[in-house]
Amino acid sequence: MKTQQSLDISVEDAPSRAMYAPPVQLTAKETQALEWCLKGKTSWEIARIQSCSESTINFHFSNIRRKFAVGSRNAAVFKALKSGAISVEPLQSRDIHEPD
Numbered sequence: 001m002k003t004q005q006s007l008d009i010s011v012e013d014a015p016s017r018a019m020y021a022p023p024v025q026l027t028a029k030e031t032q033a034l035e036w037c038l039k040g041k042t043s044w045e046i047a048r049i050q051s052c053s054e055s056t057i058n059f060h061f062s063n064i065r066r067k068f069a070v071g072s073r074n075a076a077v078f079k080a081l082k083s084g085a086i087s088v089e090p091l092q093s094r095d096i097h098e099p100d
Contacts, residue, residue: 023083023085024067024068024079024080024083024085025067026064026067026080026085027060027063029050029060030060030063030064030067031085031086032046032050033046033050033057033060033061033064034064034076034077034080034085034086035086036049037061037073037076037077038077038081038086038088043057043058043061061073061076064076064080068080
């Protein structure tokens with residue numbers, strides 16, 4: 001019984017893996033794509049804003065989903081917000097304008 005009790009204490013005292021998980025490193029383009037996605041932009045719209053192809057944006061989102069280990073853009077945006085990788089403020093305060 002003493003062994004089980006010490007195991008229980010060890011498990012309770014063990015820090016969670018998430019505490020030691022390295023932060024997700026996003027490229028500048030991945031960060032921008034996530035920020036525009038947060039504002040409701042589609043891949044096509046983000047591609048026009050960033051002056052690249054829609055395939056390039058989809059490639060960025062594929063990398064983003066892999067880095068955050070999620071299956072959707074919404075989940076990636078949620079995790080990015082939660083981790084501090086993006087915030088609601090940047091696109092409001094930076095001088096970023098949509099093309100006419």
